[in-house]
Amino acid sequence: MKNLRMKSARAAKDLSQDDLARICGVSRQTVSAIEKGDYNPTINLCIAICKALDRKLDELFWPEDE
Amino acid sequence: MNIFALSGVAVGMMVGVIIIVALFKFANTNRAVKTEYDERQLALRYKGYRVGFWTMLVYEVVMIVLDIGGIRIPAEAFVIHFGAVVAGCLGLSIHSIWNDVYWGLNNNRRRYLVVFAVLFLINAVPVVNAVSEGTMFKDGKLSTASINLMVAILILVIGAVLLIKQLADRKAEANED
Numbered sequence: 001m002k003n004l005r006m007k008s009a010r011a012a013k014d015l016s017q018d019d020l021a022r023i024c025g026v027s028r029q030t031v032s033a034i035e036k037g038d039y040n041p042t043i044n045l046c047i048a049i050c051k052a053l054d055r056k057l058d059e060l061f062w063p064e065d066e
Numbered sequence: 067m068n069i070f071a072l073s074g075v076a077v078g079m080m081v082g083v084i085i086i087v088a089l090f091k092f093a094n095t096n097r098a099v100k101t102e103y104d105e106r107q108l109a110l111r112y113k114g115y116r117v118g119f120w121t122m123l124v125y126e127v128v129m130i131v132l133d134i135g136g137i138r139i140p141a142e143a144f145v146i147h148f149g150a151v152v153a154g155c156l157g158l159s160i161h162s163i164w165n166d167v168y169w170g171l172n173n174n175r176r177r178y179l180v181v182f183a184v185l186f187l188i189n190a191v192p193v194v195n196a197v198s199e200g201t202m203f204k205d206g207k208l209s210t211a212s213i214n215l216m217v218a219i220l221i222l223v224i225g226a227v228l229l230i231k232q233l234a235d236r237k238a239e240a241n242e243d
Contacts, residue, residue, distance in 0.1 A: 025104065025171070026104035026105070026106070026171070027104055027106075027107060027166070027169075027171060029106075029166040029167075030104050030105075030106040030107065033106060033166075039106050041105070041106075042105055044105075045104075045105060
């Protein structure tokens with residue numbers, strides 16, 4: 001499932017995938033894979049992404065209600 | 067093989083290791099010898115090592131079956147075993163490239179391409195020499211220079227797969243847009 005909330009939060013901060021990847025210490029492809037829903041990040045990486053995007057964990061990674 | 071020849075091989079391998087360490091230090095952005103990967107890359111690379119292991123295993127089983135069947139490959143034993151190493155590396159490399167985990171976080175790709183070109187040339191020169199002097203085969207068997215040939219082919223295949231993957235990614239990005 002695509003993580004559109006993370007993508008929009010990144011866009012709101014005017015960050016490219018490359019920028020976010022650099023801040024979180026991962027590759028651009030990893031950021032892309034998370035946004036596409038191809039990779040489930042560990043809790044540590046989720047926290048790093050939330051800190052970089054000034055969001056809470058549940059705002060970006062908690063499943064949306066059906 | 068006598069003690070002098072063994073010493074020569076040992077010294078050659080040590081020089082090779084020193085050259086490789088120097089090349090990696092040159093090619094990595096933080097001058098580290100080791101390439102760094104993130105968590106997704108590590109997870110996928112572990113799968114890649116599994117692919118490499120199975121590739122090597124299948125290669126060795128095929129060689130054993132051929133040997134039992136009396137089919138002799140015209141190559142020295144060390145050349146055949148080196149083929150297993152190359153097969154394993156190919157399995158890992160192709161899997162890594164295709165899953166976007168070939169390049170680490172601290173790799174400078176342009177410098178790595180220079181390193182690959184240097185390694186290709188280092189291996190291509192003995193092959194050209196052996197072919198021109200007719201020493202590729204010794205007593206009807208592929209000899210030392212064929213190891214250089216295998217490494218050169220490995221580098222060429224890695225280069226080709228990198229190129230194909232880049233083209234595939236561009237096409238996928240264009241389709242997304």
